Amino acid sequence: MFEKLQGILKKVDADYGDVRYEIKKDTVITFNGKELTQIGSNSTDGYVIRALKDGGMASVVFTKEGDAEKSVSTVVENAQLIAKNIEKPVRLAEVEIVKDTFIPALKENPRKVSMVEKLELVRKYNDIPLGYEKIVTTSISYQEIIREKYFISTEGTEIREDLVTTRLFGEIISKDGNLVQNVRVRAGGSNGFSTVRNQEKNFEERTAIALDLLKAKPVEGGVYNCILNPNMAGVFTHEAFGHFSEADIIETLPSMREKMKMGNKLGNNVLNIVDNATLPDQLGFYRYDDEGVKVRPTQLMKNGVLTGRMHSRRTASEFGESISGHCIAEDYRYAPIIRMGTIFIEPGVHSFEELITMLGDGLYILDAKGGQTAGENFSFGAQYGYVVKNGKVSEMVRDINISGNLYKTLNDITVVGNDLSLSKVGGCGKRQMNIRSCSGAPHILVNNLVIGGA
Amino acid sequence: MEKLLEMAKKVFDKAEVYSVEYTNNSVAFENAKLHDIDSKFQSGISLRIIKDGKLGFAYTRNLINREELVQNALDSLKGGVEANYDFPLTKELPQLDKYDSSLEALSSKEMVEECARVCDYLKSKTDGEIEMTSLTSIDQIRIINSEGTDVSSKGTIYSGFGGVMYPGSSTGIWRVFRSKKFEKISDDVVKEMIDLYRLSSKVVEPKGGKMKVMFMPNSMITLNWRVFSGTSSKSIYEKTSPIADKLEEKIFDKKITIYDDPLKDKYPGARAFDDEGVACKPLTLVENGVLKNFYYDLNYANKLNAKTTGHGYRTTQWGGDPITLKPVPALTHMSIKSGNKSFSEMIKSIGRGIILEGTLGAHSGNIPNGDYSVGVSPGLYVENGEIIGRVKDAMVAGNIYETLKHTVDVSDTLYPCFGGWMPAILFDDVSVATKK
Known part of the structure; x- marks a missing residue:
């Protein structure tokens, strides 16, 4: 394969070029309620070429081999067009030249588990919620996405890496009269089929929440002190803070760059945040990014002070900061962009019980349900929550959406728990989907969150 | 495509072949400066088959191996996805005016010039951070099935969005534009963005x-x-x-x-x-x-x-x-x-x-x-x-x-x-x- 890619790369008349070829194997099994609605395994493939010429950088994607020549000339022409229209040429940070093959070790290779066995496992899980009268339907999918990647560059880097993702996810939907409630269920990871086995208890617990939500009251809108559970706090860290630590998000926003300068004190002293995609057995794990750079642990915040940033080669050069290996594509249909790997708030010393006592009165909010940011403002939903009175968890509440300002909220995180937990299923939609996006935190106490209620 | 359908018909009761080809170009300006130009040439084929009331489904990018595609569809039949319907026989369709050949000839250079024009104007009238992206899309779809349907279409879309953001916020006033061929963004739209931003x-x-x-x-x-x-x-x-x-x-x-x-x-x-x-x-x-x-x-x-x-x-x-x-x-x-x-x-x-x-x-x-x-x-x-x-x-x-x-x-x-x-x-x- 590398020889074939060299054949394409040598036609790229540029100062720098790279070609990534991928074979993507998808397996999917979906149940909607009792019915199996999709099952199958398929394979697709395609190429991405990037070229840097005279200081302009462009990319092209193609799926037919016959389009290679047209693609090569298009990407070079576009790079030159950019070069003519920009004042400051694009440069790429220097990196080590790598020749490596990395096929990760798996705890049970999903390729070797038969479709029949996968189907029966998903059916068994799906039957758990459907055994309850008030669960009207489910939408449960098993997905296996295998990216077999080949990367070469004109600098001599040559990398072959596999990313094997297994994921079990969906919704359990309960209904009473006209009231419909839904709860998400999630399992999976980067290290094999074992990540989706033994999920019966998980399905039982999520079903119980879906049923309890039918009796829960909508939360009253207002400003609350809150405890966020690890999933919710992880999504906050990813959405509200993490995206601004992606250099390409702030690269062209002068005021944002000023706010996100290294050494700026942005958060409470208790806050330490890191992105570490080298942690083995976690969803966000990988060795090389999609421009051939080895990923490294990146301390983003230490004691509330900004200490690092996630970069592509282009932004590392632009910011004059260290490369980090965070330039990732969804698959062969996209040029890579900067993505988080495994981002989390590092654990503190307090137990969950201590946090509840410290909160006194407020809300305990659990499990994110979609999130979005625009600049310093963020908004995301929670699947459920509880009212906390006098340091005791009391009745369940629903329809919780929180919004806030990043900088205020980073200072309003006053206590960090000791119970770190990382997500098992990802789905960050920054222009492309990143199913390996992994986030987490311990329980955290946050003051003054705006909760939108009906 | 026809060969694939013939092959599928021999094995299954009913079959459908869906094929798509699309070309996209995008030009992105960030902070009123050109930042990216990306192009995509993509295509693919998808096969749906029905046998004994069950559905099979398979797809590929490149129809190099027809047998493998048919085999994948056959394998997926075993799951037992119910399909108690027939594929349609569609003969007559309304004629739509959805393709403009001028878009095929539109160069990245022209897209860059239009984005630059709008960005420069917005920058001169506001203190905001300006972003703009324009995209062209040319797509062709064809569907043939065992009932005799053979329908196809080709369409062009020129679209994009531009915005003036309040400094330090990445939120602001955005407008979307969309047409069948290249059109300059109207002065009214630009004026509305400026007015709302200022207010x-x-x-x-x-x-x-x-x-x-x-x-x-x-x-x-x-x-x-x-x-x-x-x-x-x-x-x-x-x-x-x-x-x-x-x-x-x-x-x-x-x-x-x-x-x-x-x-x-x-x-x-x-x-x-x-x-x-x-x-x-x-x-x-x-x-x-x-x-x-x-x-x-x-x-x-x-x-x-x-x-x-x-x-x-x-x-x-x-x-x-x-x-x-x-x-x-x-x-x-x-x-x-x-x-x-x-x-x-x-x-x-x-x-x-x-x-x-x-x-x-x-x-x-x-x-x-x-x-x-x-x-x-x-x-x-x-x-x-x-x-x-x-x-x-x-x-x-x-x-x-x-x-x-x-x-x-x-x-x-x-x-x-x-x-x-x-x-x-x-x-x-x-x-x-x-x-x-």
Whole structure:
């Protein structure tokens, strides 16, 4: 394969070029309620070429081999067009030249588990919620996405890496009269089929929440002190803070760059945040990014002070900061962009019980349900929550959406728990989907969150 | 394609081959400077087969190995996905004007020049951070099936968006543009962006509570997604629609008429047939507030003993790669009938309220139930008919089955926006949470 890619790369008349070829194997099994609605395994493939010429950088994607020549000339022409229209040429940070093959070790290779066995496992899980009268339907999918990647560059880097993702996810939907409630269920990871086995208890617990939500009251809108559970706090860290630590998000926003300068004190002293995609057995794990750079642990915040940033080669050069290996594509249909790997708030010393006592009165909010940011403002939903009175968890509440300002909220995180937990299923939609996006935190106490209620 | 269909017909009772080819070019300006030019040349083939009432499905990018594709479809049959329907025989289709050859000749250079023109102008008139992206898309779809259907289409879309952002916020005033061929962004649109940006540059901190909220076209996706969910035959079948038993009942204010018209080729992206080869036709979902219809694809029409309305599309809530997705019921050309007041007249009628220019988190919350709870991004605050600034850290929340009952006015114009062509709608009595 590398020889074939060299054949394409040598036609790229540029100062720098790279070609990534991928074979993507998808397996999917979906149940909607009792019915199996999709099952199958398929394979697709395609190429991405990037070229840097005279200081302009462009990319092209193609799926037919016959389009290679047209693609090569298009990407070079576009790079030159950019070069003519920009004042400051694009440069790429220097990196080590790598020749490596990395096929990760798996705890049970999903390729070797038969479709029949996968189907029966998903059916068994799906039957758990459907055994309850008030669960009207489910939408449960098993997905296996295998990216077999080949990367070469004109600098001599040559990398072959596999990313094997297994994921079990969906919704359990309960209904009473006209009231419909839904709860998400999630399992999976980067290290094999074992990540989706033994999920019966998980399905039982999520079903119980879906049923309890039918009796829960909508939360009253207002400003609350809150405890966020690890999933919710992880999504906050990813959405509200993490995206601004992606250099390409702030690269062209002068005021944002000023706010996100290294050494700026942005958060409470208790806050330490890191992105570490080298942690083995976690969803966000990988060795090389999609421009051939080895990923490294990146301390983003230490004691509330900004200490690092996630970069592509282009932004590392632009910011004059260290490369980090965070330039990732969804698959062969996209040029890579900067993505988080495994981002989390590092654990503190307090137990969950201590946090509840410290909160006194407020809300305990659990499990994110979609999130979005625009600049310093963020908004995301929670699947459920509880009212906390006098340091005791009391009745369940629903329809919780929180919004806030990043900088205020980073200072309003006053206590960090000791119970770190990382997500098992990802789905960050920054222009492309990143199913390996992994986030987490311990329980955290946050003051003054705006909760939108009906 | 024909060979593949012949091969599939020998093995299966019924077969369908869907093929697509698309070329995209995009030019992106960040902070009013050229940043990226990306091109894509993609194609693919997808095979659906039915044997003994069961469905098989397979796809590939390159039809190098027909046997393997047929084998993958055969393997997927074993799962037992029910399919008690036939593929359609579609003979006559309305002729749509959806292709403009001039777009094929449009160069990246011309796209760069137009973006530069608009960015430079916005920069000279505001202190905001300017972003703009323009895209061209040329797509060809062909569907052939064992019933004898052979339908195809070719279309062109020139689209994009531009925005002026308040410094340090990455939120601002955005406008979307969309046409069948290259068109310069109109001066009116640019002027409106500048005016709204200037009027809202001051941050104000009003008290929350129930007030009037105007959903601008860019915010309508919040309501649309809940309408998609409530009126989908899939939700009816799965018993998750709160309006399943409300046909011919009044569910919204009488000013609300919601329809889907794929044939309207005044707009780019019109469709004469859906992704199952069924002929498209206009469908009224809600007429003067009364629920009239649900929308169906072949599969759910069969399950509910109804007829397909031609709404089987290979898509998801987030779009997606059509060859890898099976058709599902989808409203791809939904719109809301315009009213009779201009945007500025509507603002004048607001005593105290928010103009919701954009939202954060339209996809979160309990969509089947119709609940929404979105951050303002941005929210322009209005007092006594005048925009006096913008609100930060506020949330607008409610349930569409309540909110749409409190419609005050619908704008007299439909605007291109993320998700289609929509009016601005002013609602009363909507809950707004702020920090005060």
